[in-house]
Amino acid sequence: MPQPIPLVDSSWQVNPAALKLLGSLSGPPCVVGIFGPKGTGKSFLLGQLAGQENGFGPMPGIWIQQLAHPTKPEKNLILLDTEGFPEKMDKGDDNLFSNFFCLNALLCDLLIYNTKCDEDPQKELEKLSYVTQLADKILVSEDDPLENSSLLPGVLPEFVWCLCNVSSDSVWDDMFQLTNNSMDSFLFSLAALKAETPIDCIQKLFPSRKAFCFRCPQVNEEDWGLFPPDSLHPVFQKQFRAFNDYILSKEPKINVSGKVLSHKLDLFVDALSKDKPILLSQISETLQGVIQWNACESLTDAMKNFALEAPEEDEPFEGEHKSREASPFQVLPSWDPASIMKGPMCLIENKPNEQLQINLDALQLLQSIGQPVMVVAIVGLYRTGKSYLMNRLAGKVKGGFSLGATVQSHTKGIWMWCLPHPLKPDHTLVLLDTEGLGDVEKSNTKNDAWIFVLSILLSSTFIFNSMGTINHYDLEQLHYVAELTKHIKVKSSPQQDGERNDGPPDDFTFFFPAFIWVVRDFWLQLKLADGRSISEDEYLELALERQNDIPENQAKIQEYIRQYFPRRKCFVFDRPASRRDLLHLETLDESKLKPEFLEQAHHFCRYIYQEAQPKTIQGGYVVTGTLLGSLAVTYVDAIRSGAIPCIENAVLALAQIENSAAVNDALRCYENMLFVDLPTEDLNELFSMHAYCESAAIQEFLARSFHDKDQEYQKQLQNQLQSKLEDLCLQNQQESMSRCQAVLQELFQELEMKINSGSYLVPGGYQHFLDDQQELVERYHTVPKKGPMAQLALQDLLTSKELEGQSILHADQTLTEQAKAIAAKEAEAEASMRAIQLQREIQQQIEQTARENERSFKEHKKQLLDKMEAERRKTTTQYEALLNQKIQEMTRLHEQQRQQEVRNLQDEIQKLHSEISQNSGREDPGPCVLL
Template sequence: MMESMCLVEMSPVSNTLQVNPATLSFLKTLEGPLKVVAIFGPKGTGKSFLLDQLAGQDQGLLHSPGIWLQCLPHPTKPDATLLLLDTEGLPEQMEENEKSVSFKLFLLDVLLCNVFIYNTKGAWDLQKELDKLIYVKKLPDKVRVLEDCPLENNFLLSSVLPDFVWCLRDMAPDSFWEKELQGHDHNLDSLISSPAVLEATPSSYIQTLFPSQKAFCFHSPHVDGKGGKIVSSDMLHPIFQEQLESFKDYILNQRPKNSLGSKFINGKDWSASLKRFVDMLSRDEPILLNDGWDGEEATSSWENDGSFNEPWTDPPWTIPERNETPSTLQPSVWEPRVPPPSSSRAVPRTGQPNDMEEPMCLIENNPGEKLQVNQEALQLLQMIQQPVVVVAIVGLYRTGKSYLMNKLAGRDKGGFSLGATVQANTKGIWMWCRPHPRKPGHTLVLLDTEGLGDVEKSNVENDSWVFALSILLSSTFVYNSMGTIDQFALEKLHYVTELTEHIKVKASGGQNLEEDEDDRIPDDFVWFFPTFIWAVRDFTLQLELDGRPISGDEYLENALQRREGLPEKLDFAKKYIREYFPSRKCFVFDRPATRQELVKLEDLPERKLNHDFVQEAHRFRNYIYETAEAKVIPGGHTVTGTLLGNLAVTYVDAIRSGAIPCIENAVLALAQIENSAAVHDGAKRYGEMAELMFTLPTETVEELLKVHAECENEAIQVFLARAFKDDGQEYQKQLKNQIEIKFEEICRRNEQESLDRCQAVLFELFQDLEEKICNGSYSVPGGYQCFQDDQRRTVESYRLTPQKGLMASMALEEFLKSKETAAQSILQADRNLTDRQKEIEAEKARAEASQREANLQRQLKEQTQRMAEDNERSYKAHEAQLIAKMEEDRRRQQREHEQVLNFKLQEQSRLLQEGFQREAGRLQTEIGTLQNQIHHQSRKKRCVIS
C-alpha cells in the first residue's frame, strides 16, 4: 500500500474518535514485525513532506483531520513493515473540544509507535517552542503501566514510551543550534536545560519520560530560498538533502530503546490494541497498558457507536521486560471478576465496578431478620480502589428521596425505585456506584435508605440503625422531609438525639489521661460526622424573615436557633444537629408537579415539571458534585470502595451481635486489613518493578543496588499511600522483610545466571585448549610454554567478553583450579625443562593462583561492604519516607483541630447570644482542651524538625 489511508477520524455526530474499518481489515493481513513512526506538530510545518521522504516518494496527498496511515516494506529490513502515521496539524488557536481531540490523537501516536517525531518550524527560542507540547504533561495522568500504580508513574512510563525525535525545520544556516547538535550527536540535552526537581515544564517531562531524545536541525529545503511547493527531489537544497539523509538513516535504522510499538508483532495485534485504546479514549477512561478486557463487551460498544461490526480479537498486551525481544509475547486473558447477580433483581453492569447500570441492595433489612450485608454488592464495592464520595439520603417514607438520588446518578429513568403509592418500596440500604462526573479518579457512591416510620414494616427498631449506618458510611448526609422545618419536623428527627445510643467513638468509656494528647481520638462526634444537608420538599411558604428574603441556609439556621425557657426535650434535635454537624446546608423544593402527575414522575420530562423545582434540583446536584468530599476516617485516611465495604461489614456485624458500632474499633480493624494489604501491594510493586527493570546478570553490584533502591523506594511509596495507624511500624517492618527476601532471591538469581553465563563462555573459549590437551599437542618439548601462552590468551578473551555478571572472577578461578592437574601433568612432561625450572614454574603457577584468590576475596569483601552500606541506605529510606508521612499526618490533624476549634468558638458565641450560659461554659472547657492540643502539636512538630 503506497497511498495513504485514513486510520482514525473524528465522528461529526458523536464527537468521538472512530477507526476506519477498511484500514483495520488491511492491517490484519500484515504478518511480519512492524516498525511504526508517528509525526505530530503544528500546522504548516511540513510533517507530511518528511513522511513522504521516509516512504521514498516526492509528493503525498492532502489529508483530512485525524490520523492517516501509510504502509510499505521496510527499506532496510526485508522481513519488516514500515507504518507511517501522519496526524493532522495543530492550529494556533483551538477550542476546548479541539484540544481534547488533539490530545487523544497525541496519545494514540505515542502509544502506537516506536519513534515519535515532534515537528516544528522557524523557532528562535527553542526552549519555549518545545514547551508548546503541553500534552506531554498529561501522560502520567492518562496512561498507567500497572493497574494499581499511583498517578505519579513517570518512572514506569519511561520504560515503555517510544524514542522522541524533535525536528527543527527552516533553521538559519550555520546557526549555533546546528553546530551544537553536530557536536553532541543530535542529543536533545544540548538544546534545553536539564529538568529541575520542582520544574513541571513539557521539556522536563520529555527528558524524564522518554527513554531516548534526539533533535535534527534542517535548513530551508528550497534551493532558491523563496519557498513554494516542492514536487521533486531536484528542488531540494544540497545541505537540506544531507540533513535529510542523516534523519532518515536514524529513523529507519536506529533500534528503539524500549517502546510499546516494538511489542506489536503483526498488523492484527497492532490494530486490536488500536481499537482498545480508541474505545477507552472515547469513554474518557485512563489507558491501562497491562490489563485485559472483555472482547465481547468491547465489540458491542463499538457496534453501538456505529464504527464497525467486525469480531473483536484479544490484544497481545503484556508489560515488556527490559531488552525483551518481541517474539515471545502472549495474549493477555480477561477473566470476569464479578459473579453474575444471584438476587431476583438482575443488575446489568458495564464491566467496571464503579459504573453500575442499576443500584443494588447493600444492607438488607428483611422482615423478621437482623440487618445483613449483601455479599454480591459487597464484592462489587470492594473492587473499587478509587476514593469514594459517599452520599446517603434518609427521611420519612414516601418523601421523594429516590428521585433526588436518581438525579445525582444522572438518570431520569431506571435506578432507585420511586414508587407512587403510600407503600414504601426501598428496604434496607441500596447502593449505586457511578464514576464521579466532576472529580476524575473518584467514584460517587449513592446510598438510598428505606423510609423511616413506615407503619407496614416489621423491623421498626431497625430505623435507628439505618439512620446511624447512613451517618457512619457517608461523607455527605442528606435528610429529606416534607413541608417546613418546624417543631413537628424536628421531633420526627428524633433519631439524631439517639445517636449516642447507637454510635460510640471510643471502645473504652473514658479518656486515658496518660495517653499522648496528640494521638488520642477525642470523644466528640463532630470529628467524624459527615456534611449535613436538609432537603425540604413541597415547600409552600415564602423564604422571608422579618420582611426580607432569606436563603435556604438562613432558613435552616433560623429554625435551629434555640430559645431560652423552652423545655429541654423540645430543644434536643436542634442542640444535637448543631453540635454534631458543623457543616450544614439547606435546599427547599417546590412541589414538582400536580398530584395527578406525581404518579408518573419518573416519566415526566423536565419541561413539564415545576420550573422552580427543576432549578433547585440542579442547584442541589451541582452542589453535591462540586463540594461533597471523599469519605475519610479518623486520622485523615481517604476511604476507597474496598475500605467502605469493610466498614459496612464491621458496623453491621457489631449490630448483629447486639453491640454498638464503635468508630475506634472499626478504624483499628480497617487498619489491620489495609496495612496487611499495603504490605502486599508494596511487595507486589517491588516484584513487578524488579521484573521490569532488572537485566540479569548485572555487571556490577552497584548496578544491582541502584535498581534495587529505585524499586524499594517505589514500594515504600505504594505502602505508605495505603497504610495508616501503623504506630509501631510493625507493617512497615514486614514490608522491609519481604523486600529483603525478594532481593535475596534476585541476588541468588543474578549469581546463578552469571555463573551459567560464565561457564558457557569458558566452555566455548577453552574448547580448543581442551582438544589440544586431549590429543597430546602439549606433550612435546616446549609444550608447557605453549600451554601457558594459549591459556593466557584464552583468559584474556574471557575477560573481554561482556555481560558475564558479578561471578566472572569466581567462575574463572574455579575453572582454572579444575585445570591445575592438567597443567601440572604438562609441566612434568615437558622434557626441555630442568627439575629446577619445573619447580620455579610450579611456584609461579601457585603465586598466580594465590593472587587471583586474593583479588577474588577483595572483590567479595567490597561487595559485602556495599551490601552493608545498602542496608543502611534502605533503613534511612524507610525512615525518611515514614517521617515525611508522619509530618503530613500531623499537619492534617492540626488543620482538623483548628477547624473544630473555630466551629466550637462560633457555637459558643451563638449560645451566649441565645442565653445558654451553662452550655457555653462547657464548650469553653472543650475549647481550652483543643487549644492545648494544638499548642502541643506545634511544640512536638518543632522537636521533630530540630
C-alpha cells in the same frame, strides 16, 4: 517526582505499568527521547532536563518518565531514555539498537542524538548508520519507495544533535550560537569525511534539525578556586539553559492522547519484535477506532456539562426520541455500560422480625469499585419524597428508586445506587436511600435506629428530609441524634477519667458527614418578623437555636446537631406539582413540574455534585467502594452480634485488609518494573535497578496503606523486597557462573586437547603451557557480561589445572631441579595471589551489599517520613477547620448570652489548640521504624 519505569526491554516486552501510565494521561503529551553511544552522558543530560541531580542511572532497554510540563501546565512531559549502545556489537545487538532508534523516531516529538565531541567523527558517523535503516523499517507508502521517502519526513520528529564534553577552546559553541543552533554547518564539516550516506539521510528525513554543545559539567581542578568543585560548571549551566528553553518550547508534533500513544507503542513493538516493517497505513486504520472512542468520551463529558448547565434545553440526549425522557440535571452514562448499575439494589436488608443483613450481590458490586466514593445518604419520615430526590441526584426523572403512590412506604432497609460522578473523573457517586422513619405498618421498629446510625457511619453527606417547615415535630423525629452515644463508639477503650460525659464526644465531629436538611413543600417566606430576608442556612440555624419554652429533650437534640455536625446546609423546595399530579410523580413529564421546583432541584443537585466530598476515615484516608463495602460488613456484623459499632475497630479491620493488599500491590509493582538482563556486569548495576524498582514499590505501598501500626506491614514489604533482592543476586550468581564456565570451557578447549595429547610433554613445554594459559586468561578478561562470579570461576578452573601444570613441570627436562622448585613456588604464590584477589572481591561484594541494605533502610524511612509529614499537615488542616467552626459557633452563642455553652466551647477550643500543637510537633517515628 515520579520515578522512571521500564518501557520496553531487550526481549521486546512492553511494561504494563508503562502502558497504564500513558493511558491515564489527559491531553497530548510532549515526548522527548535520547539516543546515543554508551558512556556519553546522555542519561545525565536527560536527568537534568527532568530536574534530577543524578540522571536516570544505568538502565537496560528503554525507560520512561512522566512529568508535569514546566511551562505548559495543561500538558505532560514524557522523557524516554534508551540504554547506550556499545562500541563493539554482534549482529543481534546491532539489530536491537536499530529497532530502539526506530521506536524513538516514531514515538518522539524531539529525538536527541547524544555523543562526545572528542570522539573520532568518522566513528560517530558510522554509529549513525541507524538513520540509513529508517526507510526500510517504516513504510508510509507500501507500493512506491520514492513516495515513501518523500512522505517519511512528515512522520519523523525533530532531530537534535548534542555534542558533550566539548573543550573550552572549541569553536562549536560560538558557531552554533551564531547560526541559531543550526546543524547544517556541523553536517557540512562532517561531509568532508566522505561518509555522505548518514548525513544525506539526516538532511532528507529530518527537515527540522538543531545542534547544541556542552562543555564538561564538572568543575576542573584548575577552576576550584573560582567555583565550588561539587557544583556544575557555570558554562555548562549557561549552555544547558539555552538547550532546556528550546526543548520545553516545542509543541507535540502529533496531537494525540496518551491512550492513543500507548496503542501505537504496542503496535510498533509488535512489528519490530517480528523484524517486520511498520506499515503506518494499517496502524492508522487500527488506531482510528481508538481515536473515535476517545472522541466519544470527550463528547460524553461535554454533554454531561451541557445537561447540568442548560436546564432549558428541550431535546433529550439519548437516541432520537422527541418526548422529554431526560432530566435537565441528568447524569449521562459513561461509554462503558458494564460499569453502570441499571438501577438501585438493596445493600442492607431489613426483613420483618429479622436482623439486618448484607445483600451479598450488592456487596460484591460495591467492592468491585476501586475509585474513591462520594456517599450521599438520605433519611426522613416515610412518604416524604426521599426517593424522588435521590432519583434527581441520579439523573433519573422516571425509574430509579421506588416511589410508590400510596401512604405505604416502599423502601425497606438501605438501597444503593452507584453511578459515575458527573463532575469528578475517576470518582463514583454512591446514593443510599433508606426506609422511612415512623412507618405505622412496621411490625418491628427496633431497626430504625440502626438504619439511622448506618446512614451516618457510611455516608460523607447526610441528608435529613422533612415536610412543610422545621418544627418541634421534626426535631422529635431526630431523637436518634441524641441517642448516638448509645449506638456508636469512636474508640474501643473505655472513657478516660476527666473526659466530659454530659454531652456528645468531641471525636464524633471528625467522623461524621456533612449535614443537609431538606425541607419539602415549603410554604413560608424566608423572612423574619421585622421583614428582613434570610437565607436557607440562616433559617436552619434559627431553628437549631435553643428557645426557653421548648422541652429539654428537644433542646438537647438541637445542641447535639450543632455539636455533631459543624458542617450544615439547608435547602427548601416548593411542591413539585399539583396534588393531583403528585399521585403520578414517578411517570410525570417534566413539563408538568413547577419551574420554581426545577430551579431549586438544579441548585440542590449542583451543590451536591460540586461540594460533596469523598468518604474518608480516620487520618483523612479516602475510602473506595471496596473499603466502603468492608465498612458496611463490619458495622452490620457488630449490630447483628449485639455489640455497638466501633469506628476505631472498623478502621483497624480495614487497615489490615488494605495494608495486606498494599503489600501485594507494591510487590506486583516491583516485579512489573524489574527489567534486568542477567548476569549484570557488577553488583552496582543490579543494586541500581533494584533501588529504582524498590523506590516505586514503597511509593505504591504508602499510597494505599494507612494506620500501619509500628510499621508492621512496611516491615513485611521491606523483608519481602530484601528476599527478592537476595533471590535476584543468587540468580545473578548462577547465571554468571554458567556463563563464565561456558566461556572458560570454550576458551580452554584447545589447551585441554594439547594437555591430553601430550603436546606439552616436551623440552620447554612448561613455559609453553604457562604462555598459552596466560593468553587464554587475558582473552577471558576481555569477554563482556561475565558477572560477579568471573574471578571465582577462573579460580576454580586454574585450580583444577594445577596438578596438570605440576606434571608438565616435572616432565620438562630442560629445567633443573632447582628451577622446577622455584617454578613450583611461583605457581603456588600466583595461586595464593589469586585467592587473595578473590577474597578481596568477595569482601567488596559484602561491603556493597551492606551499603545497599543501608540505602534501602534510608529509602523506606525517607518515604515513610514524607507520608507522615503529609498526614500531619492534613490532620492539622482538619483540626484548624474544626477550630474555626467552633470559634464561629462560640461567637454566635456569646451574642445570645448562653454562657454555659460558651464555656463548654471554650474548653473544646482549648483542647483543639493543644491537639494542633501536639500534631505539629510530630517528626521522626523513632526507633520502632523498620528495624
